[in-house]
Amino acid sequence: MKRLFTIVAAAALVVGVSLPAAAISKPDSSAASTQATPGLAADNEQGLDVVVAAEGLAERDLYAAEPKPVVEVSASYASGSYSGPIPDAFLGMFNVWPVPGGSLADGYGYRDGGEFHGGIDVLAPGGSPIVAVGAGTVVQINYDGGWGQYVKIDHGQGVQTLYAHMIAGSPTVSPGQFVEAGQLIGYVGATGYATTTHCHLEVWVGGSRVDPIQFFA
Numbered sequence: 001m002k003r004l005f006t007i008v009a010a011a012a013l014v015v016g017v018s019l020p021a022a023a024i025s026k027p028d029s030s031a032a033s034t035q036a037t038p039g040l041a042a043d044n045e046q047g048l049d050v051v052v053a054a055e056g057l058a059e060r061d062l063y064a065a066e067p068k069p070v071v072e073v074s075a076s077y078a079s080g081s082y083s084g085p086i087p088d089a090f091l092g093m094f095n096v097w098p099v100p101g102g103s104l105a106d107g108y109g110y111r112d113g114g115e116f117h118g119g120i121d122v123l124a125p126g127g128s129p130i131v132a133v134g135a136g137t138v139v140q141i142n143y144d145g146g147w148g149q150y151v152k153i154d155h156g157q158g159v160q161t162l163y164a165h166m167i168a169g170s171p172t173v174s175p176g177q178f179v180e181a182g183q184l185i186g187y188v189g190a191t192g193y194a195t196t197t198h199c200h201l202e203v204w205v206g207g208s209r210v211d212p213i214q215f216f217a
Contacts, residue, residue: 086210090159093215094133096182098163098201099124108211118164118209119202126197129187130163131199132179133215141171147200148192152169152187158207159215164200165191 102124110116134154143149147164152170154160167189173179190197203212 058167066217086205086214088094089157090205091214093155093159094161094181095216096131097216098122098133099128099188099199100128102188102199104126108209108213119164120212122199122201123196124188124198126188126190127167128197129184130166130186130188130199131182131195132185133161134181136161136179136181138173138175139176140184141175143168144192148194149186149189149196150192153179153185158205160204160214162200162202162204164202165189165198167195 053122071205073122073134099122102122104120105123106117106121108117130151132153134153134155136153138151139154139160140152141150142152147162149168149170150162150164151173152160152162163185165188166186168191170187170189171185173183173185179185188199194200201212202209203215204210
């Protein structure tokens with residue numbers, strides 16, 4: 001009887017020790033692979049966060065990569081004269097001198113006495129031909145106390161040229177007429193505010209005077 005009790009007690013001890021061990025043992029890997037991956041729920045939650053962040057990043061990158069519209073800036077000056085650089089597109093625009101054989105006597109800008117000179121003066125004998133420095137349309141022929149007899153030509157892109165101190169009544173063109181570069185438009189005189197015979201040439205961009213020398217190649 002005592003021996004039987006000892007056997008039963010030993011069996012109970014084995015069962016009591018074995019059950020907790022079975023409860024914490026790892027599940028069969030083959031069974032898990034056919035049902036679900038351990039920790040899948042946690043991984044799914046983390047995966048969702050990652051997907052959302054990636055989409056946001058992609059949207060931001062796409063926005064940053066969008067081409068920005070090109071804003072074209074045209075030359076525009078606030079006052080009647082401008083002493084700074086002209087747009088590069090206009091450099092060397094003209095390659096015909098206003099008075100063939102004439103010499104440059106005075107430049108653009110302020111003189112010693114503080115007077116502003118809005119163009120360049122090309123010295124030449126009275127009656128010398130004055131020609132258009134570039135192709136364009138004659139927009140004005142007039143006579144006033146400062147420029148005397150003058151002709152104004154529009155060359156497009158907001159660029160205009162003015163030829164002053166011509167002999168009174170000598171313009172050979174008319175308003176609205178298209179002229180080619182080098183075409184005769186009048187003759188050198190000393191009308192208006194002039195002390196000797198010469199052609200006063202001005203270049204206007206966007207309604208303001210700029211240094212004509214920059215326009216010659």
